[in-house]
Amino acid sequence: xxxxxAAHKPSSGLLPLVFQAIIFFVAVSxxxxxxDLTQLYVQLESVAEPTRPTVIAWVQRGISLLLLLASAEQxxxxxxxxxxxxxxxLLLSFLLYWLGTVGIPAVxxxxxxISHDLIYSLAIGTxxxxxxxxxxxxxxxxxxxxxxxxxxxxxxxxxxxIRLVLDVGYSQGLIPxxxxxxxxxxxxxxxxxxxxxxxxxxxxxxxxxxxxxRCAWALGLGVLFLAQSKTAWLAFLVCASCMLAVRQGGGFWxxxxxxxxxxxxxxxxxxxxxxxxxxxxxxxxVGNASGQLDDFLGSREGAELMSxxxxxxxxxxxxxxxxxxxxxxxxxxxxDNVYRASIGMPxxxxxxxxxxxxxxxxxxxxxxxxxxxASVLLVLSLRYxxxxxxxxxxxxxAIALQSIAEVPLRLIGYGTELFxxxxxxxxxxxxxxxxxxxxxxGRTMRYGVAS
Numbered sequence: 497x498x499x500x501x502a503a504h505k506p507s508s509g510l511l512p513l514v515f516q517a518i519i520f521f522v523a524v525s526x527x528x529x530x531x532d533l534t535q536l537y538v539q540l541e542s543v544a545e546p547t548r549p550t551v552i553a554w555v556q557r558g559i560s561l562l563l564l565l566a567s568a569e570q571x572x573x574x575x576x577x578x579x580x581x582x583x584x585x586l587l588l589s590f591l592l593y594w595l596g597t598v599g600i601p602a603v604x605x606x607x608x609x610i611s612h613d614l615i616y617s618l619a620i621g622t623x624x625x626x627x628x629x630x631x632x633x634x635x636x637x638x639x640x641x642x643x644x645x646x647x648x649x650x651x652x653x654x655x656x657x658i659r660l661v662l663d664v665g666y667s668q669g670l671i672p673x674x675x676x677x678x679x680x681x682x683x684x685x686x687x688x689x690x691x692x693x694x695x696x697x698x699x700x701x702x703x704x705x706x707x708x709x710r711c712a713w714a715l716g717l718g719v720l721f722l723a724q725s726k727t728a729w730l731a732f733l734v735c736a737s738c739m740l741a742v743r744q745g746g747g748f749w750x751x752x753x754x755x756x757x758x759x760x761x762x763x764x765x766x767x768x769x770x771x772x773x774x775x776x777x778x779x780x781x782v783g784n785a786s787g788q789l790d791d792f793l794g795s796r797e798g799a800e801l802m803s804x805x806x807x808x809x810x811x812x813x814x815x816x817x818x819x820x821x822x823x824x825x826x827x828x829x830x831x832d833n834v835y836r837a838s839i840g841m842p843x844x845x846x847x848x849x850x851x852x853x854x855x856x857x858x859x860x861x862x863x864x865x866x867x868x869x870a871s872v873l874l875v876l877s878l879r880y881x882x883x884x885x886x887x888x889x890x891x892x893x894a895i896a897l898q899s900i901a902e903v904p905l906r907l908i909g910y911g912t913e914l915f916x917x918x919x920x921x922x923x924x925x926x927x928x929x930x931x932x933x934x935x936x937x938g939r940t941m942r943y944g945v946a947s
Contacts, residue, residue: 650679
């Protein structure tokens with residue numbers, strides 16, 4: 497468990513509520529949509545904007561107001577109380593990234609577009625960069641709780657409206673006929689990535705009650721498996737490995753290689769690797785691997801994989817827009833319904849790669865800002881990896897892996913992408929703040945390792 501210093505009481509600010517509000521809005525939007533998850537691919541082929549119920553519009557307005565109030569409160573308290581900025585380089589790099597990918601292309605892009613909602617990410621991101629150890633616990637615990645409530649709500653809706661949360665026609669999973677779980681999120685891949693983040697938060701900040709902790713692990717792992725997202729599975733394995741490496745340090749590898757110290761850990765890992773190799777070999781030799789591979793490549797999902805889900809065409813369109821305006825790009829309205837209809841790719845809601853998306857949207861200015869920002873996040877994540885119990889590093893790794901096929905750092909609007917992004921900023925800022933406070937005493941505060 498994480499040790500909480502008695503000198504720093506939790507803040508009563510609004511900022512922790514923002515993370516819960518984002519998840520709430522995602523769930524309510526799905527509930528109000530009345531979607532049929534089995535028709536997800538059909539819906540992606542349409543460029544028409546879905547009609548939103550009036551109640552959703554009002555919920556969004558309320559959350560937008562909460563976001564602005566929470567941000568203003570956090571920033572005002574920071575200056576009125578004379579607090580030191582936790583990490584100046586973190587704050588400046590975020591502001592540079594917002595300016596390069598939102599502010600400048602909104603004005604100087606090929607298609608300028610300025611609207612009030614562009615300020616939301618700037619406000620909440622700045623507030624997140626000012627978080628200290630006073631707010632950290634409530635934010636991380638609240639985010640963890642919101643994610644597990646989201647998953648539990650999705651599971652509870654299976655007997656109520658199965659097609660809302662399950663793709664019962666999914667046939668390309670490891671277990672034929674096993675439905676794919678999307679829960680109350682836009683896509684099963686999104687659900688898988690959120691389940692991964694929830695498990696990582698649970699690892700660093702477990703519940704105090706052991707039975708609740710076990711139930712949460714069972715729920716999270718079950719949802720992660722049923723989402724059947726290979727990307728989320730791989731990301732969780734990589735992140736878990738990073739977490740173990742940070743928390744166990746050199747002792748982990750010594751126990752792996754020395755049977756006298758490892759208590760059989762090295763033998764167990766070797767047996768696991770052998771089992772995986774034997775299973776793969778058996779499938780290849782007697783499991784009609786070639787026939788199953790041909791069937792998969794002949795399916796919709798296989799065809800999409802061979803063309804990187806059409807990303808070759810999407811990237812070609814993105815590069816074309818960059819060539820048209822190398823400095824500032826197309827502008828913020830790229831990938832809207834009008835643009836997607838003009839290029840004949842209704843499914844291209846973004847460039848399916850963070851770098852390509854920023855390059856097309858905001859030109860070389862935005863792409864350069866991305867490189868600088870990602871580098872700063874990496875350096876700080878490594879610097880505070882031990883102090884955060886590995887959380888800073890695994891959040892960065894999760895975002896980096898997601899950036900290969902998604903746009904988790906996009907600063908337009910607020911959704912699940914911004915949720916994970918803000919968690920990383922909060923983790924880094926609070927770790928920097930703790931380091932500043934502990935520096936005179938010659939020690940650094942650290943997250944404890946759950947037993």
